[in-house]
Amino acid sequence: MNRRAWRNFDYSLLVLSLTLVAYGWLMVRSAQPPDRPYALYQLLWIGVGLVCSLGVSLIDYRLLNHLARPLYVVLVLALGMVLVMGRTAFGGQRWLAVLFFTVQPSELAKVGLIVILATFLGRRAVGFRTVAISFLLVVPLAGLIFLQPSLSTALILFAIWGGMLFVAGAPVRYFLSGGVASVAALPLAWNYVLQEYMRERIRIFLNPLADPGGSGYNLLQSRIAIGAGGLLGQGYGAGGQSQLGYLRVRHTDFIFSVIAEELGFLGAFVLFVLLVILLFRLIHIAQEARDAQGRLIVAGVAVMIFFQAAVNIGVNVGLLPPTGVSLPFISYGGSNLITLFLGLGLAQSVALRRHALEFD
């Protein structure tokens, strides 16, 4: 690659993501149980993620055109394998042991889908036919993931699909009619699509006090933790709810509650600002992209991050029913972090090649 191209390297994207990851690392360190050195592992994942990110950014995203089909096949196969022989963990078969570490193919499917959809949508005008075919592309992936079962990841895939269609310029009436259709399908989904544990989660969300010691426990405790944080928080490492174990899965899905308790409204607000700036930066890169495929890739990455952050925080503050969505860059987790860095690598790849002239 041309040396001049490095002038287009988006350093602010790198700095922003590193700032978020550092913030997350500090909070994982605060939230980790005394006998589980999650922060240490997280350092490893950050390192692996950064390498992946840089590696991907070196690849010209336009070459991914050729990769889209095989990638799709590989993803479907991998997700199928998870169903057949995956390790059972946390009630779902989402993990697949590859060599020395386990990966969650469903995480990688998010980035994979972005690449595939960008390739597919970037070359076509977004009419009904395109929308329908792209929908058929998403369904097998989302379906396999739903069966693991992981409703939240399946929903993320649909969110990415919807976001990318929107940016690709699909007519607004599609979204409106899609919305109406979804609402109409809700009772059907409740009875035939949702599994019992999912229905239970939603019931508990609507009335957490029904079983405060059992399933409603975490909802109440996270709300208490956040509320107790106040404006300035109780201090790093000093959150009573977090440190004494009242918050469950606090290093992953409920790490936002730890931030809110220990660093208060201000700490959470700083996180919001960082996330918004990062998203704006990604959108900016999308706007600057030299072609539709690049624009769609970056938009897909932005939608993925945005959707996950919004859902995770929404769950934490009690606006949404609990789902297993992690907070991007902040939550502990390898597959998750690597997925994000792969996404940022793709965005960087698009940024590096934003002006056609410089590659002449």
Place this chain on the structure above:
Amino acid sequence: MPHTPPQLQVGGETGQVRGRRRLVWLRLLVLLVFAVLAARLWQLQILEGDRYRLQAAGNRFALQTVPAPRGVIYDRIGRILARNVVSFDVTVVPASVPEEQEETILRTLAALLDIPLNNYAALAQASLGEDSVADPPPPLDPNCGEPGLLECFRVAKQAPYRAIRVGRDVPADRAFQLLEQAVFLPGVFVEPKPKRLYVYGPLLGHILGYMMPVSQEFLEQAPSSEEYELVDEAGVAGVEASFERELRGRKGRKLVEKDVFGREVRVLYEVPPEPGYNIFLTIDVDLQRVATEALRRGLEEVGSPRGAVVALDPRDGQILALVSLPSYDNNLFVGPISPADYQMLLEDERKPLFNTAISGAFAPGSIFKLVTASAALQEGVITPQTRLSAPGIIYLPNKYFPDDPDLAQPFYDWLPAGHGVINVVRALARSSDVFFYKVAGGFPGEIEGLGIERLARWARMFGLGELTRVDLPGEAAGLVPTPTWKRQALGETWVTGDTYNLAIGQGFLTVTPLQMANVTAAVANGGTLYRPQLVYQVQDAEGNVIKGFRPEVLRHVPVDPDNLAIVREGMRGAVAWPDGTASFAGLPTSVAVAGKTGTAEYCDPLPDLSDCRRNENGYLVTHAWFTAFAPYENPEIVLLVFVHGNGREVLEGSKVAAPIAAEILRYWFEERAR
């Protein structure tokens, strides 16, 4: 957004422009969503923050009461009778058991605690003991309702933060093994708890008693200053009950910060508990053991269902031994007692929870003659020299037809041949019935008699018919019958025959073994009726004496010492004279023992017949009594033995009760290291 037809050209200018415009909308959406989230956060943290801070504090802080160590109970020379040991409960908090280690951890736990791993194993274990179909195995923890650990855990996971108790009162070695492996057993907790240990079990069951969880009624009645809580136990029997206040101590309190599992993280403020007072009993454990064994053998020999031994120091009322058989192991009540065990104790036909020595009221028979003799001498009805004829039978003339011998009522002596013409000393030594009939009820032409009113008054003076106020709950008062009582209770008039019966401790009179021991003590010590006491000293935890022993006089029985000396002489005769009633009982000769036998007829009603049980010769069945003191000249111990009738035979005091006393006295005066 205006409607535009689908573009046909790939990546056309229109698509490019629209895509960029869509990205602007995306920015707006991002801002909007984060604004909503920030607003919600503001609501939770700033507007409602105080409420949640309170809830968080409620989560973390708890004002806990710290139980006070209960006082230790010692015998008179400092042997520990009841103390506190640590017991271990094992609990599991499902939420902190890592899912992937669940199976391993539960398997290890089941093996270590020896509890069934699953319902199948529980069923197999339950039916192992019996041939027939077993009862369903009990649930491991009432909260899960499943007997197997795996099933119980699965149920408990629905409320994952509620601990299930999988092991109660686990042996210490197992508990330590668990603690050593704690690192490999996340979610498993060992909770130490204080537990009462009754070192001698059944030997002191009736004396020490037991504790039970406090009832709702108890809580309502207890003064609030005593700070009982529903989780507490309180003594309900024995010394544990009567000295509850001293033994209990004062609870401490502390403000603690706790984690989600309720484990203490930090103590912020603490008022330490004050341990209960330690109590030294007047009981001599060795004497208690010897007395228990002697009584047990005696009961077995004649097939008697129950009996009692009371040993008192006549000089101050200290109780040296207080045996009631059958007894029970009060350790059963620790923990607390299982409903099945409690049911078993309550339904046991032998009534092991019943303290015969203080709660049982029986006809005393001839040992009551101590009272009759003392009263007659003091009232001047007889003098020591008064001699009356004591044949084997006398006829009490009919009140209304005194001249018709056919209407006269016969009264028998235990010895058909009679005892000749005798004075009171000899009457006591030979236990003449007729002599005391005449002395109490009078006999036409020979003696006026005490009369029922005076005899009853003296009986009460000696403490009969009233509580001795011994330091134990559940004492019976017994009954001293009077004409008024008979009229009210039975609607009948008192007749001289009733007085005759009372004179020899028969008829309506009932007494407790402890009361009779106290009567003997008063006779032995010259007329002082002491309150029998069980506690020698009360000390605080540092060993300071809070309450020392002080004899408590219930009453000075107004009998001249000379008269009591005459009664004692009769008792000595019963033992020492060749024809005394207790002369063949094998009482020790190394010390001068004085005693009185009693063979008390009682009515053991036969079902369906309006009669009582009798032996094969038609005589009513009897209880056997023997009361004694020694040394004769300078009494230091009073011993009373009671053997309940066996329902088939006449049990004679001299043959059944006196030999038991002999064994105990031999120990006390000959074998005991003094």
